[in-house]
Amino acid sequence: MAVLGIILSLALLIYMAYRGFSVIFFAPVFALLAAVLSGMALMPTYTEVFLPNMANYAKVYFPFFLLGAVFGKVMEESGAAQSIAKAIVSKVGAKQAILAVVLSAAILTYGGVSLFVVAFAVYPFGASLFREANVPKRLLPGAIALGAFTFTMTAVPGTPQIQNAIPMKFFNTDLFAAPVYGTLAAILIFGAGMLWLEYRKRKAQAAGEGYGRHTLNEPDSLEGKTLPNHWVALIPLASVLVITLILQKAVFPNWDISSWVTQPPYSIPKAGIVGTMNNWALIIALVVGILIAIAINPRAIKGNVAKAINAGAIGSLLAVMNTASEVGYGNVIKTLPGFKTISDALLSIGHSGSPLPSEAVAVNVLAGITGSASGGMSIALDAFGKQYLEWANRVGVSPELLHRVASIASGGMDTMPHNGAVITLLGIVGLTHKDSYKDIFMVSLLIPVVSNFVIMLLQGIIGFI
Numbered sequence: 001m002a003v004l005g006i007i008l009s010l011a012l013l014i015y016m017a018y019r020g021f022s023v024i025f026f027a028p029v030f031a032l033l034a035a036v037l038s039g040m041a042l043m044p045t046y047t048e049v050f051l052p053n054m055a056n057y058a059k060v061y062f063p064f065f066l067l068g069a070v071f072g073k074v075m076e077e078s079g080a081a082q083s084i085a086k087a088i089v090s091k092v093g094a095k096q097a098i099l100a101v102v103l104s105a106a107i108l109t110y111g112g113v114s115l116f117v118v119a120f121a122v123y124p125f126g127a128s129l130f131r132e133a134n135v136p137k138r139l140l141p142g143a144i145a146l147g148a149f150t151f152t153m154t155a156v157p158g159t160p161q162i163q164n165a166i167p168m169k170f171f172n173t174d175l176f177a178a179p180v181y182g183t184l185a186a187i188l189i190f191g192a193g194m195l196w197l198e199y200r201k202r203k204a205q206a207a208g209e210g211y212g213r214h215t216l217n218e219p220d221s222l223e224g225k226t227l228p229n230h231w232v233a234l235i236p237l238a239s240v241l242v243i244t245l246i247l248q249k250a251v252f253p254n255w256d257i258s259s260w261v262t263q264p265p266y267s268i269p270k271a272g273i274v275g276t277m278n279n280w281a282l283i284i285a286l287v288v289g290i291l292i293a294i295a296i297n298p299r300a301i302k303g304n305v306a307k308a309i310n311a312g313a314i315g316s317l318l319a320v321m322n323t324a325s326e327v328g329y330g331n332v333i334k335t336l337p338g339f340k341t342i343s344d345a346l347l348s349i350g351h352s353g354s355p356l357p358s359e360a361v362a363v364n365v366l367a368g369i370t371g372s373a374s375g376g377m378s379i380a381l382d383a384f385g386k387q388y389l390e391w392a393n394r395v396g397v398s399p400e401l402l403h404r405v406a407s408i409a410s411g412g413m414d415t416m417p418h419n420g421a422v423i424t425l426l427g428i429v430g431l432t433h434k435d436s437y438k439d440i441f442m443v444s445l446l447i448p449v450v451s452n453f454v455i456m457l458l459q460g461i462i463g464f465i
Contacts, residue, residue, distance in 0.1 A: 002338030005037030010369055010418075013329065017418040018433045024318075027325035027418075031332035038336040049335055054328035058320055060279070061116075065320040067286035068117030070312030071240070072124055072428075074293040076219045077304040079226070080233035081124035087230030089132045097133035098143050098197050101126040102190075105147025111241040112160040112248065114282060116319065118148045119425050120312075121237065124219045127429070134210040135201055141425050142200075142439030146193040149421060149444045151186035153373070154411035155404070160248075162374050167406045170385035171399035178404035181455055185408055188451040193443040200439060217315075217430030228297040236293040240285045247281035318427055323420025330370025334379050342369075343383050355391040356456050359384070359402060360409040364449060368413030371420060377410035405456065412449040415440060 009030040016026045028050050035045040075081045088100045101122060108118045126140050153161045157179040164175055171177075227233075255277070261268045268276055294301055301308070333339055346362035362384060367376025381388075392402055415422050417433055422440055426432060 002038040002336060003341050004338075005034045006333055006336060006338045006342065006369070008037070009034035009333070013418045014416055017423065018437065020432055020434075022322075023329075023418055023420075023423060024321045024325045027329040031329045034336060034338075035332060038338055040336065045332060045335075049332050050328040053331035054324040057324040057327040061114075061323070062316075062320050063279070063283050064114045064117055064286070065120075065316040066313060067283060067290065068114065068120040069316035069319065069428075070309055071117070071236070071286055071290050071293065072120035072122075073308035073312040073315075074290050074301070074305075075121065075236060076124035077301045077308045078228065078233075078293050078297045079300040080228055080236060080293055080296060081219065082128040083227040083230045083233040084125050085128035085132050086227070087233075088129060095133075097129050097135045098139065098201060099194065100129055101140065101143040102147040102194065102197075105144050106152045106190075108237065108241060109148045109152040109161065110156060110159050112244050112282075113240060115148050115153065115161070115421060116323075116424060117240075117282070117286065119144055119421075119428050121240070122148070123428050127219045131211045134205075136204045136209050137212050137214055137429070138431060138435045139197060139200055139204070139439055141429055141431060141436040142197055142443050144425060144429075145415070145422075145440045146190070146197065146443040149415060150193065150411055150448050151189040154407045154448075155182045155186040155189060157182045163377065163410045164407050166374060166377050166410075167381065167403040170381045171389060171403045173400050173403040177400040178398070181401060181404045181459055182408070184458070185404075185451050185455045188454065189448050192447045192451065196442050196447070197439065214430060217428065226297070226299055228300075232296050235296060236289045239292050240282075240289040243285035243288055244281050247284060248278050252277040252281060315428070319424040322423045322427070326371040326418060326420040326423075327375060329418075330372055330375050330379075333369055346380075347384050347387065354395060354397055354460065355388045356397065356401060356405050356459075357453075359388050360405050360452055360456065363406050363409035364413040367410050368416050371414065371416060371418045373410040373414035376414060377406055381406060401459065405452065408448060408452045412445055412452065415444040 012033070013023065013026060013030045016030075017023050028046060031050055032042055032046055036042055089097065092100065104125065105118050105122045108121065109115060113121070122144055123140075126144060127137065130137055130140055152159055154163045157176040158164075160175065167177070168174060257273065257277075260266070261273065261276075262270055294305060342365070343362075346365060347358060349358040349361050359380075363377050363380045365376075366380045367373050370376045370379065388402055389399060391397075392399060417437060422433075422437070425440075426436060429436075
């Protein structure tokens with residue numbers, strides 16, 4: 001009954017999210033349904049498990065949502081997004097609009113910019129580019145998802161995203177673990193994803209479909225306004241990336257703050273100082289990026305600064321609450337008795353051979369249940385990491401492969417319809433699951449899952465790392 005309760009709860013949450021109902025409301029409802037069916041107490045589960053985990057997520061990530069949303073709106077109002085779009089269309093042609101959006105999202109993600117910030121920042125540029133090229137807007141979420149939620153998040157060696165950092169503490173590896181495996185997986189995910197999106201574009205255009213008529217969250221037309229030079233328009237985006245890297249790699253590591261931030265009123269644990277300073281780096285970089293975006297074209301943005309800030313702030317509240325509710329849901333599920341039954345079943349997969357298939361399935365399933373790549377992988381490796389490492393040592397599989405397979409697997413079934421990033425992305429672009437989830441599913445769920453197992457099979461046959 002406990003396992004059935006989890007499955008029923010997850011199915012209902014996915015259904016309601018796909019139908020457009022708010023997960024802010026239904027995530028706690030279905031989390032409590034699973035808890036009650038598992039024999040857990042109703043109100044203590046809500047007030048002592050769901051709400052604290054939801055609030056803790058909002059506490060950590062709200063600045064990124066807020067500043068990322070404002071940054072995207074300022075890029076839109078200043079004309080920077082449309083300037084970049086016009087330049088790309090003129091240089092590479094309208095046929096490359098999808099590739100331009102994918103690469104823009106990929107570069108920012110690989111540079112360490114938060115996935116949510118990337119979605120906010122790329123959307124105004126992407127919408128302008130798709131409108132210029134007359135590509136259906138409904139394909140835009142898939143293009144952003146391919147660039148930000150897949151190969152640069154999990155597969156490309158060295159990516160600083162948390163999905164590539166989590167396995168390090170379990171397997172004593174680094175960000176560049178299994179570079180050949182990761183590079184091949186990245187190429188396969190990127191190539192297959194682009195083929196799918198281009199196929200969908202050709203099919204739509206053959207049927208006479210263009211950008212479409214949209215009103216919800218549509219970037220304002222800047223026709224008749226003076227646009228900044230496209231190289232100048234790139235400065236805010238580049239500044240976010242460069243400042244984040246400089247602060248994270250060169251400034252903060254040499255800044256000894258432990259003598260005062262570990263004391264009241266801050267009381268930051270020593271173990272959390274690095275992560276805290278990395279958060280500070282992105283916050284500072286986004287603030288600088290916003291100021292530069294305002295400064296590059298003051299005539300275009302004159303009188304619209306308040307509009308950009310207000311619209312970004314309001315939009316960020318919905319985005320962060322959607323995701324925080326999903327995190328609360330996932331943490332309720334992992335406390336239930338049925339979750340151990342599911343965990344044990346996942347660990348038993350292929351027990352006589354390589355641990356890689358078991359690890360890939362476990363991370364995928366738990367990421368799907370929690371609606372979170374990092375959350376699902378953390379739960380899986382907390383539960384099984386030690387066993388997988390022992391298993392790998394016993395059969396001669398390198399820890400680097402464990403790292404890379406887990407990282408790529410976290411970016412598979414995490415993007416189910418109830419995933420916070422999916423809901424946030426659709427909210428940013430003003431579309432629905434019905435409009436765009438098919439393409440998100442293909443490029444950020446099915447293709448990464450299949451690619452991981454294909455490269456895993458090749459690795460087993462050829463024996464590369």
